[in-house]
Amino acid sequence: MLAFILRRLAQALVVMLTVAFIAFMLFQYVGDPVTNLLGQDATPEQRLKLRTDLGLDEPFPVQFARFVGNAAQGEFGLSLRQGRKVSALIAERFPATLELAATAALIGLALGIPLGVYAALKRGSFMSQVVMTGSLLGVSLPNFLIGILLILVFAVVLKWLPSFGRGEVLAIGPITTGLLTWDGIKHLLLPALTLSLFPMTLVLRLVRSEMLEVLRTDYIKFARARGLPDRSIYFRHALKNTLVPVITIAGLQLGAIIAFAIVTETVFQWPGMGLLFIQAVQFADVPVMAAYLCLIALIFVVINLVVDLLYFAVDPRLRIERSAAGH
Amino acid sequence: MALSAPGGGAAAARALARFFDGDVWFSFRTSPVAIVASLIAALCMFCAVMAPWIAPHNPLDLASLDLIDARLPPAWMAEGRSKYLLGTDDQGRDILSALMYGSRISLFVGLASVLLSVVFGVGLGLLSGYAGGRVDAFIMRVCDVMLSFPSILIALLIDGVGRALFPNAHDTLAFTVLIIAISLTGWVQYARTVRGSTLVERQREYVQAARVIGVSPARIMRRHVLPNVLGPVLVLATIHIATAIITEATLSFLGVGVPPTSPSLGTLIRVGQDFLFSGEWWITIFPGLVLVMIALSVNLLGDWLRDALNPRLR
Numbered sequence: 001m002l003a004f005i006l007r008r009l010a011q012a013l014v015v016m017l018t019v020a021f022i023a024f025m026l027f028q029y030v031g032d033p034v035t036n037l038l039g040q041d042a043t044p045e046q047r048l049k050l051r052t053d054l055g056l057d058e059p060f061p062v063q064f065a066r067f068v069g070n071a072a073q074g075e076f077g078l079s080l081r082q083g084r085k086v087s088a089l090i091a092e093r094f095p096a097t098l099e100l101a102a103t104a105a106l107i108g109l110a111l112g113i114p115l116g117v118y119a120a121l122k123r124g125s126f127m128s129q130v131v132m133t134g135s136l137l138g139v140s141l142p143n144f145l146i147g148i149l150l151i152l153v154f155a156v157v158l159k160w161l162p163s164f165g166r167g168e169v170l171a172i173g174p175i176t177t178g179l180l181t182w183d184g185i186k187h188l189l190l191p192a193l194t195l196s197l198f199p200m201t202l203v204l205r206l207v208r209s210e211m212l213e214v215l216r217t218d219y220i221k222f223a224r225a226r227g228l229p230d231r232s233i234y235f236r237h238a239l240k241n242t243l244v245p246v247i248t249i250a251g252l253q254l255g256a257i258i259a260f261a262i263v264t265e266t267v268f269q270w271p272g273m274g275l276l277f278i279q280a281v282q283f284a285d286v287p288v289m290a291a292y293l294c295l296i297a298l299i300f301v302v303i304n305l306v307v308d309l310l311y312f313a314v315d316p317r318l319r320i321e322r323s324a325a326g327h
Numbered sequence: 328m329a330l331s332a333p334g335g336g337a338a339a340a341r342a343l344a345r346f347f348d349g350d351v352w353f354s355f356r357t358s359p360v361a362i363v364a365s366l367i368a369a370l371c372m373f374c375a376v377m378a379p380w381i382a383p384h385n386p387l388d389l390a391s392l393d394l395i396d397a398r399l400p401p402a403w404m405a406e407g408r409s410k411y412l413l414g415t416d417d418q419g420r421d422i423l424s425a426l427m428y429g430s431r432i433s434l435f436v437g438l439a440s441v442l443l444s445v446v447f448g449v450g451l452g453l454l455s456g457y458a459g460g461r462v463d464a465f466i467m468r469v470c471d472v473m474l475s476f477p478s479i480l481i482a483l484l485i486d487g488v489g490r491a492l493f494p495n496a497h498d499t500l501a502f503t504v505l506i507i508a509i510s511l512t513g514w515v516q517y518a519r520t521v522r523g524s525t526l527v528e529r530q531r532e533y534v535q536a537a538r539v540i541g542v543s544p545a546r547i548m549r550r551h552v553l554p555n556v557l558g559p560v561l562v563l564a565t566i567h568i569a570t571a572i573i574t575e576a577t578l579s580f581l582g583v584g585v586p587p588t589s590p591s592l593g594t595l596i597r598v599g600q601d602f603l604f605s606g607e608w609w610i611t612i613f614p615g616l617v618l619v620m621i622a623l624s625v626n627l628l629g630d631w632l633r634d635a636l637n638p639r640l641r
Contacts, residue, residue, distance in 0.1 A: 015472055026488065140623050142573045144580045145615045148600055152612070156603050259480040266581055267600075281487035281583050289487050300475060 008308055012301045017068070019297040023290035024067045076291040081283050086291045089276060095175045096166060097272035100264070101257045103179075103192040108199030109250060115200075116207025117239060120215065131204070138201040143260060147194040147267035154190060162187050164269035191268040195261060199253050206249055210242035251307045255300040354635040361635075364627035371621050375434045378427035383412070386425040387589075393419045401609055414609040417602060422609060425595060426617050432591040433618070436506055437572035443510035444571075445564055448517025453548045453556070455518060456525025467522070470515045478512035482574055485511055486583050498586045505584055509574050513567055517560055524556035562636060566629035569622040576618050592618045 051057055076086040119128040155163035167187035169176040178184020214220065215238055223233045262274030269275070273292060280288035346352060355361050374381065396419035399411050413422040455466040473481065489504030528534060529552065537547050578584035579593030587594065592614045599611025
């Protein structure tokens with residue numbers, strides 16, 4: 001167990017260092033930091049002085065170590081485009097993305113699980129075929145197109161919901177949230193729904209196949225033989241056992257949702273990290289790109305690690321399988 | 328399969344005859360979904376490839392544009408004109424022609440990325456499976472890391488780095504960067520599949536026989552192992568075409584894809600989005616429809632191919 005945790009930690013560390021290295025290389029070879037800071041018409045003496053001050057004349061490993069040290073403290077320098085501290089920019093945008101991603105994940109779970117259970121119980125019925133075909137369509141439709149369709153229907157034709165921005169937000173300390181105002185919730189609805197389609201489809205299909213699997217097992221037959229009511233069999237006995245993999249996948253997908261938020265945020269002009277990143281890519285704003293990259297990598301690595309450990313703790317069978325597989 | 332037939336015309340004809348007599352063709356004939364999907368895909372392909380010859384207007388020729396014709400609705404609506412079947416955009420460009428040229432670019436980028444992914448992935452997979460040891464461990468670790476990030480993020484990152492490295496890149500270079508970005512996100516699945524099959528194949532007698540008579544490893548991999556591991560790659564590649572086209576559309580929609588001078592479907596959707604609120608839905612909805620049609624038909628074809636080539640499912 002301890003060896004497993006240590007190995008996973010080491011792997012996570014290697015991934016983080018690799019990502020940090022890529023980010024560092026970005027800084028090194030894309031654009032000249034001295035020119036960025038001093039402008040084009042600085043004298044050679046000024047350049048040399050800044051070069052020494054910044055430690056750019058030191059050996060490569062030393063510079064990399066300093067970069068990692070700074071990055072670990074959230075220090076990525078100034079945005080080339082906006083001239084503000086990258087850490088401040090990210091901190092400002094992070095709550096918006098988190099709000100969007102968390103709402104989308106919740107909608108995905110809240111709709112995906114019941115629909116999946118329904119599709120499994122009423123297998124072959126017309127409605128469940130509609131659900132399954134719909135979910136296939138959800139997979140093959142590109143996310144941004146779904147967003148545009150939702151805007152067309154709910155914002156342009158019906159005029160029920162706003163289609164861009166966050167609306168009215170409340171500040172609680174450094175964090176802003178739109179969840180506490182009616183206007184904010186109205187603005188959140190369309191983007192969250194768009195973003196939730198992907199996890200929803202995933203959860204729906206997973207719950208359906210797991211339920212079909214579980215419903216075939218002996219203990220369900222036994223529960224039926226005992227004369228338990230259907231509701232109790234389906235929800236207390238069957239669904240409970242499908243939830244372990246579902247929660248794992250949902251957890252793992254949280255990172256993917258944050259990444260997919262880039263697209264949704266662009267469609268709805270949602271002022272989150274994704275929009276910040278896209279603008280950084282368009283304008284080759286290296287510090288912002290590097291910071292976003294490191295942050296996303298960190299989120300992914302932490303989620304992967306936590307899920308792995310949880311899985312390990314929840315399901316004792318895995319311990320045997322894992323050690324047998326030589327992991 | 329007709330593809331692997333070596334030699335002259337007679338051999339090809341024989342292979343073709345065998346193909347039409349075989350299981351795969353039978354399964355195709357009896358699957359309405361596959362027939363419809365392949366017809367749609369073929370139609371899109373035809374329009375895309377033949378765009379310069381069959382498109383009613385040339386959307387890239389700025390001289391032929393007339394602002395008086397701007398924002399015309401499709402021909403069947405009250406203000407539409409029969410000259411512009413699907414209407415025009417804000418610059419008076421014919422939507423139908425723009426769609427044909429756009430899908431040409433989308434398909435080109437998609438196919439090129441898939442081809443590059445396949446070459447890269449199959450090569451690394453063969454190497455990984457055949458060489459084993461450290462090489463194998465290293466390649467598989469890289470795969471693990473790649474798989475733990477969503478592909479769109481990796482494509483965006485590579486694209487971003489490319490843009491930062493060549494800030495004033497001309498169009499050809501922008502295309503190259505885009506294709507490389509998309510293909511670098513897709514090679515992992517080929518590498519893993521091919522590695523798996525290679526591990527099995529290298530234990531077979533024919534490989535050992537080749538090794539014993541002193542055939543070089545490179546030649547064994549290329550001439551002996553490769554033909555035997557390509558089956559699943561074909562299926563993966565078909566489905567991957569749809570994914571690659573959607574990735575391209577997404578990147579172009581985000582404004583970091585193909586250069587604006589040669590608009591793909593994603594670019595058309597991006598441009599059209601601004602006109603949704605003034606009621607000009609056709610500028611963005613038609614490119615979206617075409618994109619979905621291509622992606623869906625290719626996906627369905629891939630699904631069918633997977634079932635048809637897998638004898639266990641029959």
